[in-house]
Amino acid sequence: MELLLTDPLDMHLHLREGEMLRTVAPLSAKDFAAGVIMPNLQQPVDSLVRLLAYRDEVGKALSQYLFTPLMTLFFKNYSEKELLEARPHILGIKLYPAGITTQSESGVRDIRGAYKTFELLEELRIPLLVHGESNGFVMDREREFISVYQQVARDFPQLHLIMEHITTADAVRFLDSSDKVSATVTLHHLLITLDDVAGNMLEPDLFCKPIAKTPHDRETLRQAVFSGHPRLMFGSDSAPHPRHKKECCGCAAGIFSAPVALPLLAQMFEEQGCLDKLQGFVSDIAKQRYGLPEFGKTVRLSKENWKVPELYDTVRPFYAGQTLQWTATI
Amino acid sequence: MELLLTDPLDMHLHLREGEMLRTVAPLSAKDFAAGVIMPNLQQPVDSLVRLLAYRDEVGKALSQYLFTPLMTLFFKNYSEKELLEARPHILGIKLYPAGITTQSESGVRDIRGAYKTFELLEELRIPLLVHGESNGFVMDREREFISVYQQVARDFPQLHLIMEHITTADAVRFLDSSDKVSATVTLHHLLITLDDVAGNMLEPDLFCKPIAKTPHDRETLRQAVFSGHPRLMFGSDSAPHPRHKKECCGCAAGIFSAPVALPLLAQMFEEQGCLDKLQGFVSDIAKQRYGLPEFGKTVRLSKENWKVPELYDTVRPFYAGQTLQWTATI
Numbered sequence: 001m002e003l004l005l006t007d008p009l010d011m012h013l014h015l016r017e018g019e020m021l022r023t024v025a026p027l028s029a030k031d032f033a034a035g036v037i038m039p040n041l042q043q044p045v046d047s048l049v050r051l052l053a054y055r056d057e058v059g060k061a062l063s064q065y066l067f068t069p070l071m072t073l074f075f076k077n078y079s080e081k082e083l084l085e086a087r088p089h090i091l092g093i094k095l096y097p098a099g100i101t102t103q104s105e106s107g108v109r110d111i112r113g114a115y116k117t118f119e120l121l122e123e124l125r126i127p128l129l130v131h132g133e134s135n136g137f138v139m140d141r142e143r144e145f146i147s148v149y150q151q152v153a154r155d156f157p158q159l160h161l162i163m164e165h166i167t168t169a170d171a172v173r174f175l176d177s178s179d180k181v182s183a184t185v186t187l188h189h190l191l192i193t194l195d196d197v198a199g200n201m202l203e204p205d206l207f208c209k210p211i212a213k214t215p216h217d218r219e220t221l222r223q224a225v226f227s228g229h230p231r232l233m234f235g236s237d238s239a240p241h242p243r244h245k246k247e248c249c250g251c252a253a254g255i256f257s258a259p260v261a262l263p264l265l266a267q268m269f270e271e272q273g274c275l276d277k278l279q280g281f282v283s284d285i286a287k288q289r290y291g292l293p294e295f296g297k298t299v300r301l302s303k304e305n306w307k308v309p310e311l312y313d314t315v316r317p318f319y320a321g322q323t324l325q326w327t328a329t330i
Numbered sequence: 331m332e333l334l335l336t337d338p339l340d341m342h343l344h345l346r347e348g349e350m351l352r353t354v355a356p357l358s359a360k361d362f363a364a365g366v367i368m369p370n371l372q373q374p375v376d377s378l379v380r381l382l383a384y385r386d387e388v389g390k391a392l393s394q395y396l397f398t399p400l401m402t403l404f405f406k407n408y409s410e411k412e413l414l415e416a417r418p419h420i421l422g423i424k425l426y427p428a429g430i431t432t433q434s435e436s437g438v439r440d441i442r443g444a445y446k447t448f449e450l451l452e453e454l455r456i457p458l459l460v461h462g463e464s465n466g467f468v469m470d471r472e473r474e475f476i477s478v479y480q481q482v483a484r485d486f487p488q489l490h491l492i493m494e495h496i497t498t499a500d501a502v503r504f505l506d507s508s509d510k511v512s513a514t515v516t517l518h519h520l521l522i523t524l525d526d527v528a529g530n531m532l533e534p535d536l537f538c539k540p541i542a543k544t545p546h547d548r549e550t551l552r553q554a555v556f557s558g559h560p561r562l563m564f565g566s567d568s569a570p571h572p573r574h575k576k577e578c579c580g581c582a583a584g585i586f587s588a589p590v591a592l593p594l595l596a597q598m599f600e601e602q603g604c605l606d607k608l609q610g611f612v613s614d615i616a617k618q619r620y621g622l623p624e625f626g627k628t629v630r631l632s633k634e635n636w637k638v639p640e641l642y643d644t645v646r647p648f649y650a651g652q653t654l655q656w657t658a659t660i
Contacts, residue, residue: 137523137524137525137529137544137545138524138525138528138529139469139524139544193467194467194468194469195467195468197528198468198527198528198537198541199467199468201581201582201583202532202534202537202581202583204532204581207528207532211528214467214469215467251531251532251534252531253531253532
């Protein structure tokens with residue numbers, strides 16, 4: 001059995017820099033036609049100069065691949081001139097709400113402090129991608145942030161607002177209620193819950209942000225994806241860390257899922273009897289929501305067992321050492 | 331400032347065996363008059379022969395200390411003869427409900443399968459200490475188990491049932507409603523929440539079972555303790571692991587709090603303005619609930635800074651490297 005996917009897209013991807021970039025970027029570029037490249041480098045990508053330099057670095061690591069890096073700028077209060085100059089080069093602006101707590105006055109002031117820029121984004125039709133978590137209790141952070149999403153969606157009705165890597169039934173409910181809002185969801189949040197991270201032993205390789213939630217949350221996300229939710233797109237949030245940042249006290253958050261994303265998605269969608277929904281989830285919905293062009297890449301998924309490597313250089317992938325039922329080839 | 335505590339008791343303590351026992355037992359014996367020694371060794375303590383051998387081993391490690399190990403047997407369906415023989419040597423029987431899920435028929439059958447022994451315990455006035463968690467989602471396990479506590483308390487009204495290491499507001503609510511039921515609470519569940527384990531980096535040293543819960547749960551536990559709840563006793567659940575079981579993928583659950591327990595408790599009770607409640611929490615309530623004798627030990631807590639060691643042999647203690655405001659001496 002095989003399946004041809006047209007232009008698979010990873011709508012949320014961390015490629016890092018330097019050596020790590022050169023290790024992980026080809027693993028995404030092999031399977032995907034394009035990816036939304038996150039700007040949270042050690043020094044954030046918050047100017048057009050930095051963005052073009054980063055895009056160059058990404059391009060060099062991927063010169064042998066048919067892969068388009070869809071770049072994002074790190075949110076700050078940009079001027080209209082800056083946004084106009086950046087617009088041809090970016091997919092959108094990524095907001096990390098450090099310091100926002102939805103239940104505090106200062107939190108509200110913070111988000112209002114971004115309104116001037118939100119107005120420009122709305123006017124210039126630049127999407128706003130948001131890491132939607134409060135600074136509250138770890139299991140409540142996404143739910144607590146939904147009031148901010150509500151407020152921004154209400155106050156900027158023409159802004160394309162994207163809730164990144166949603167993890168909760170509450171986020172799905174808000175997405176259901178808001179025609180203008182899109183969302184991405186990762187592979188791992190469709191597969192794991194907090195039980196996998198801390199239910200038995202502590203599993204650093206499954207520790208990510210937002211943290212994996214409850215079985216009910218996971219089931220709600222799965223139902224939305226498998227039923228072909230028209231505004232819910234795949235974004236791996238694949239986030240590599242070298243072993244020494246994982247096997248230690250105080251380990252870093254992030255799951256490296258890029259190399260297994262398409263095979264595992266095919267396996268899941270097949271198990272659910274909805275393989276016909278996969279093309280939409282990994283490409284068509286994102287193209288429609290963002291108005292993306294055709295990239296002209298076809299990826300072949302074959303139902304052939306494939307054993308996931310234990311390591312890619314220093315990085316342990318999601319499902320390391322396990323055998324998947326599908327493989328991806330050009 | 332100083333405070334004299336009469337017979338401090340640790341009502342839930344893991345001393346392990348061999349080298350580890352010799353490392354950790356003196357650290358409890360220095361500060362406490364007695365401790366309830368858990369029977370979950372690699373080979374559980376589930377016969378009088380094994381219990382007496384283990385008590386001997388504990389005794390040898392503590393020959394220089396005024397400390398009484400209050401022994402427990404690992405729950406199984408003992409005969410009346412076995413229980414009668416064991417009774418003079420034990421404080422109670424400790425039940426670990428592996429396989430019990432409260433929401434499944436098999437779970438109910440499991441607990442009913444223990445009823446014959448519960449009857450004997452009730453008749454012979456042997457306390458039943460319970461690790462009360464279901465096999466459900468990690469944050470729900472204690473709450474889900476409360477229906478089992480309710481059922482056992484109802485069906486065996488004269489049985490002294492002790493909910494070990496409670497962590498939730500639900501458990502406090504059940505304790506409030508049940509005059510015959512007692513509970514222990516650890517030091518760490520009065521101090522940390524899941525945020526400390528997984529809210530920022532992943533912190534193996536704060537990973538324990540039951541897992542730390544929500545800020546609301548912690549606050550409810552603190553209020554119960556600081557108000558002098560008449561059936562809530564201190565039990566550290568101090569559980570040492572060597573570093574190599576903590577600094578690894580798939581780290582083991584357990585916090586080693588014995589060396590810091592009394593100083594940290596004094597600090598907390600002082601901050602809350604209820605130092606007068608500390609004697610009850612760490613001794614009087616347990617003596618009353620279990621009918622324990624006087625042990626004749628006095629421990630002096632002095633308000634003097636004390637820097638907690640980074641390691642005791644291979645074991646990292648709770649609050650390692652931090653400075654506490656109180657120290658304990660004989």
